[in-house]
Amino acid sequence: MSIKGEEFRPQIVAFCCNWCSYAGADLAGSSRLAYPADVKIIRVPCSCRVNPMFILRAFEKGADGVIICGCHPGDCHYSTGNYYARRRMTLLFSMLDYVGIERGRTRVEWVSAAEGVKFSQTMNEFVETIRGLGKNVRLGDLRCKK
Amino acid sequence: MSHGNKNQAAMVKEISGTNPLKCMKCGKCSASCPAFDKMDIKPHQFVSYVVNEDVESLAKCESLWVCLSCFACVERCPRDVKPGKIVDAARQIVVRQKGGNYLSANEIPELIDEDLPQQLLVSAFRKFRR
């Protein structure tokens, strides 16, 4: 893939839990399974560490998509963290949809440490979806406009 | 190898929906084939012909018209390569070049049998002259 001025290059933030998905991303890397450079990974201890605030912040700063990756249900290193993440994100995403950030721009995916292929596929798909959706509307912080 | 061959091989892959590179050359297709003895190119070899982009030889071979389309090879292939579908795709390429199917569409309805796999009928459509 080459960098072209015309081409829309989305800004994508991926939150990956340290135990499964971050390791899955590492495996994708060591297996040389490419996915677009638009994806930037932030390491968190567990998917349940992802505060809805972080996602709002990303959209406020111009992100076009946010994906959260955690361990498969039942496999969470901290037993139950991914369940909390799943519930929180379900609520948050429906709220974001309501305020105009399409459902496709947010995603929760379970990727285990052994699933390098899945990680790469997921990221490719996600970037493709975001490219289809185009540039995101920026969330504004009204407090700054006072 | 000429460009035309490459396109034909690509077409076989597309029509058959199989990836011949998955083949591990186990020969289960040839072991399963009821028409093996009458074939000049054997079922397990079909796959190599596509990999080597030599669809022309495939198109000329007897096997194409000997294959019964019983799909035993498709059913049993452990690698999901489905040689039977490759045969069928090669057949279709030949039929397309000659411009027409062997059975006429009007003859089909009376041949329909609920127990018959539809793919087999389609295959016969391409294969049998009158």
Added chain:
Amino acid sequence: MHGIGVFVCHCGSNIAATVDVKKVVEMARLEPGVVHAEDYQYMCSEAGQEKIAAAIREKNLKGIVVCSCSPRMHEATFRKCAEKAGINPYMVEIANIREQCSWIHKDIAEGTEKAVILTRAAIAKVNLNTSLVPGESLVTKRALVIGGGIAGIQTALDIADAGYEVDIVEKTPSIGGKMAQLDKTFPTLDCSACILTPKMVDAAAHEKITLYTYSEIEKVSGFVGDFTVEIRKKARYVNMDKCTGCGVCMEKCPSKKALSEFNAGLNTRPAIYTPFAQAIPNVPVIDPTQCTKLKTGKCGLCERFCQAGAIDYTQQDEIVTQKYGAIVVATGFDVIKLDNYDEYAYSQSKDVITSLELERIMNAAGPTKGHLERMSDGKHPKNIVFIQCVGSRCNDSKGKPYCSKICCMYTAKHAMLIRDKYPDVNVTVFYIDVRTPGKNFDEFYRRAVEEYGVNYVKGQVGKVTPEPDGSLTVHGVDLLENKQLKVSADMVVLAAAIEPNPAVRKIATMLTASIDTNNFLTEAHPKLRPVESPTAGVFLSGVCQGPKDIPETVSQAGAAAIKVVGLLAKDKLLTNPCTAKPDELRCNGCSVCANVCPYGAISYEDKLVNDHGVRETRRVAVVNSALCQGCGACTVACPSGVMDLQGFSNRQIIAEVDAICR
């Protein structure tokens, strides 16, 4: 924070080939707080670490960012290096520009751009890092081994010999596992029982080893060094202390219809049974699904004949709770079900058998007393066909995509043993590839062909049809001759694929150990940490990690044992200092955080606080840092945003988000 140093690694050409390292250094210098930036060939090397240490000392750095491989690889290395140079090890951040950048991108401009952004994010984070000091936790000097096959036995023996207590939990009534079912072992043809039973006896007799047979893991909690495990000892209905192992009960039991698990279902066993004669412990169990007394209340023959008075129909399952410092998973394998391979007529003919069944038929203690007989009519077979790769190397939904690794060798063994004992029998082996990597393995296979006259045919079998005369027709192909073959056989042996024991899924979930798509347990690192699970304190031994033969299993068992011993030898472990921390002034004591904490690490105390001059007693959350594992569930749950996670604080993550989306 002022005084950040950035160190960019080339990793030979691993990073430098796709990332313009000099550009990353240049861009890093422009970031606020950065006073030093340099690149080097290999940052993790001694020279590289020396460069980092020198820069820390000379430039009085407060925090550093290393742009290199994954933090899962070298974070610890660089933390140690920083600590030696005199700064807190938690003032180090890693920008992963190898696994998550250079290795997946091909375009240099693109790779460099991403590396710059990742570096920027790490700098933004380290700016907000604070010094953290790890706590300490005690190590329970006892290990648990799950599974009592050769892998589990060997691991337990090695740990016990080093002087630590070990418990083996085995699901079946006896230890021994699959190896006990084997007749001979390749490539030396030793009798399996002769080399295994002494080890079983050693394990049982070892003063440091406790056996929990006929038991299963019920629940696991805790963490490395301090696991608490509940073990369910299933009711045996036989008092282990009283039983003398005389075996009269088994003779007298009138219910003899259950299929023998040990003999692979080829013959039957009584309702009260030991799996095999050399079982350890030699105490039978009553199968409650078969026992007439337990089902209807009538019978009681075994109790009447037991002179030791060991039979106890009222026995209940018992839960034992035990603490462990380390856990080894050695759950082994099973042969796959052949329901999906109807073309081989396994369900239609008794003379189509799996290799494990043949193993029992060949064994002197097996259903045919070691005579090679057809299971249908007891006749001596004249023609035997072996089919390789049944369910292995399958890309379809029916089988397993991996090579089961042991089949080529055990088939050569079977073929050789049959030809040796019964030279009148013709043996044909249909193979796809013969895979014999191992010491003396290929020589062994060649002997089967050259000395014993086993007929190897390259080509998979398409179909096996049972004939009316009781024989079997094998429809195969000889790919080298390009001929279709029809071979008439009296017996067909299928080298069925092996799969991890189905119980391993549940166990892995309890241990939060990760598992791959084929249910094999994942290693912490496929090459450098092959016997450790990514979950600290959990180790892997035997086929649960991947297909392997006995010598490999034994080596791996020893390796797992030494890892366990290395852990148990420590008195204390350093705990993760990245724990949750509440802001007492803003906490209103609502209890939401305690409700989501999986470790019960949060409690509430009435504390005297000084809130801007107002001194009052308030109920506030207190985190026990020894229990807190740092997941961060509470930080998000807290309605007033008071709870924060050290090392991954809200401000730090937001700084990263900002740096990425800038």
